[in-house]
Amino acid sequence: xxxxxxxxxxxxxxxxxxxxxxxxxxxxxxxxxxxxxxxxxxxxxxxxxxxxxxxxxxxxxxxxxxxxxxxxxxxxxxxxxxxxxxxxxxxxxxxxxxxxxxxxxxxxxxxxxxxxxxxxxxxxxxxxxxxxxxxxxxxxxxxxxxxxxxxxxxxxxxxxxxxxxxxxxxxxxxxxxxxxxxxxxxxxxxxxxxxxxxxxxxxxxxxxxxxxxxxxxxxx
Amino acid sequence: xxxxxxxxxxxxxxxxxxxxxxxxxxxxxxxxxxxxxxxxxxxxxxxxxxxxxxxxxxxxxxxxxxxxxxxxxxxxxxxxxxxxxxxxxxxxxxxxxxxxxx
Numbered sequence: 393x394x395x396x397x398x399x400x401x402x403x404x405x406x407x408x409x410x411x412x413x414x415x416x417x418x419x420x421x422x423x424x425x426x427x428x429x430x431x432x433x434x435x436x437x438x439x440x441x442x443x444x445x446x447x448x449x450x451x452x453x454x455x456x457x458x459x460x461x462x463x464x465x466x467x468x469x470x471x472x473x474x475x476x477x478x479x480x481x482x483x484x485x486x487x488x489x490x491x492x493x494x495x496x497x498x499x500x501x502x503x504x505x506x507x508x509x510x511x512x513x514x515x516x517x518x519x520x521x522x523x524x525x526x527x528x529x530x531x532x533x534x535x536x537x538x539x540x541x542x543x544x545x546x547x548x549x550x551x552x553x554x555x556x557x558x559x560x561x562x563x564x565x566x567x568x569x570x571x572x573x574x575x576x577x578x579x580x581x582x583x584x585x586x587x588x589x590x591x592x593x594x595x596x597x598x599x600x601x602x603x604x605x606x607x608x609x610x611x612x
Numbered sequence: 613x614x615x616x617x618x619x620x621x622x623x624x625x626x627x628x629x630x631x632x633x634x635x636x637x638x639x640x641x642x643x644x645x646x647x648x649x650x651x652x653x654x655x656x657x658x659x660x661x662x663x664x665x666x667x668x669x670x671x672x673x674x675x676x677x678x679x680x681x682x683x684x685x686x687x688x689x690x691x692x693x694x695x696x697x698x699x700x701x702x703x704x705x706x707x708x709x710x711x712x713x714x
Contacts, residue, residue, distance in 0.1 A: 411697070412696075415700065424616060425616050425620070426616070429616050429617065429620045432620050432624070433620045433623065433624070435624075436620070436621070436623070436624025436625075436627075436628065437620075437623045437624045437627045437628075438627070439627050439631075441655060441658075441659065442623065442627050443623070444662075445658060445659075445662055446619055446623045447619075448662050448665075448666055450615065450616070450619055451666075452665060452666060452669055452671075453671050453672075455615070456615045456618040456619045456622060459619045459622075459623065460618075460619060460622040460623050460626055462658065463619075463623040463626065463627060464623075464626045464627065464630065465654055465658060466654070466655055466658055466659075467626065467627040467630045467631070468630055468651060468654065469651055469654070469655065470627070470630055470631045470634060471630045471631065471633050471634035472634060472643075472648070472651055473631075473634060474631055474632070474633065474634020474635040474636075475634045475635075475637070475643060476634075477634075477635070478634065478635045478636075481635075483635070488632070488635055488636070489632065491635065492628070492631040492632040492634070492635045493628060493631060495631045495634065495635070545678065545707075545708075545711050546708060546711060546712055547704065547708050548678075548682060548703065548704030548705055548706070548707040548708030548709075548711070549704065550666075550678075550679050550682075550707065551667075551678065551679045551681075551682025551683060551686075551703045551704055551706070551707030551708075552682070552700050552701075552703055552704035552707075553666055554662065554663045554666035554667045554679065554682075554683060554686075554703075555682060555683060555685075555686035555699055555700050555702075555703035555704070556696075556699075556700050557659045557662050557663045557666070558659075558663045558683070558686050558687070558690065558699075559686070559690060559696050559699045559700065560655075560659055561655070561656055561659040561660055561663070562690045564655075564656055565656075570653075570656060573653060573656060573657060573660075574656055574657070574660040575660075577656070577657035577658075577660040577661045577664075578660050578661060578663065578664035579664075580661070581660075581661035581664050581665050582664050582665065582668055582669070582674060585665060585668075585669045585672060585673075585674055586672055586673065586674065590669075590671070590672070593661060593665055593669075594658060594661045594662055594665060595658075596661075597657040597658060597660070597661040598654065598657065598658070600653070600657045601650050601653035601654045601656075601657045601658075602650055604653055605646065605649035605650030605651075605652070605653045606646065606649075606650070608645060608649065
């Protein structure tokens with residue numbers, strides 16, 4: 393089989409994104425998960441933002457239910473990606489199960505940048521599979537590394553995790569309205585921290601998404 | 613079963629279910645403009661809230677400590693369009709220096 397231009401893009405995205413798996417492995421262990429649980433987390437959930445959020449909620453003292461709910465809320469966009477990809481992939485049975493599992497930001501993102509349907513499929517499977525491989529490999533390395541570290545604060549891990557979140561959300565804040573919504577979510581969550589159980593302040597900001605998304609007005 | 617196991621298994625099941633759902637339901641169902649608008653905002657508000665909580669909250673208290681110095685460096689690095697690893701490592705390094713030496 394010939395190597396196509398899309399293969400190189402898939403590889404470089406897979407590797408780069410996979411590297412952040414190390415940050416997840418470290419964050420999970422810092423939050424109290426074992427190395428084995430961190431690895432299983434990446435294998436099963438396989439959705440970066442959901443994973444970071446879930447261990448973040450646990451790390452700040454939240455319940456398992458809040459952690460799972462937060463992870464589900466961040467995972468809903470994968471359902472939308474699935475809607476987008478299903479008519480292109482046309483899978484049934486076990487193939488649909490496997491395709492669903494690798495339906496993430498990167499696989500969908502690279503697929504919809506292609507012009508031909510054959511390239512779209514190729515980009516989707518190569519990127520989905522590639523990220524899966526590297527993400528899980530680096531989760532293991534990050535978890536083992538963090539396990540050897542001891543006090544996470546002494547290594548700056550407690551700041552690295554929110555910095556990684558900020559890096560994820562930053563590119564979307566170029567619009568003034570989104571920037572204001574982001575600030576509002578921060579202030580709202582912090583105002584709730586002393587008053588409600590851990591984990592709730594983050595989930596409660598869903599209300600802000602519903603209020604501002606209800607009517608159309610500048611946001612696609 | 614510990615909170616860690618419940619979260620690991622529960623998150624895996626729910627997140628896979630959502631992905632599979634997208635591949636299985638008629639497009640018109642989740643594809644409404646209102647659902648899409650809310651869905652675009654969800655990651656932004658949730659991630660923003662996480663940034664704030666993980667920077668300023670310590671259990672049920674708000675406090676300013678070494679994490680804030682790390683986040684300031686992250687904001688500056690992002691504003692200067694630094695690559696992602698520089699943002700994360702710069703933040704970690706600053707926070708660790710303040711924690712260990714100040």
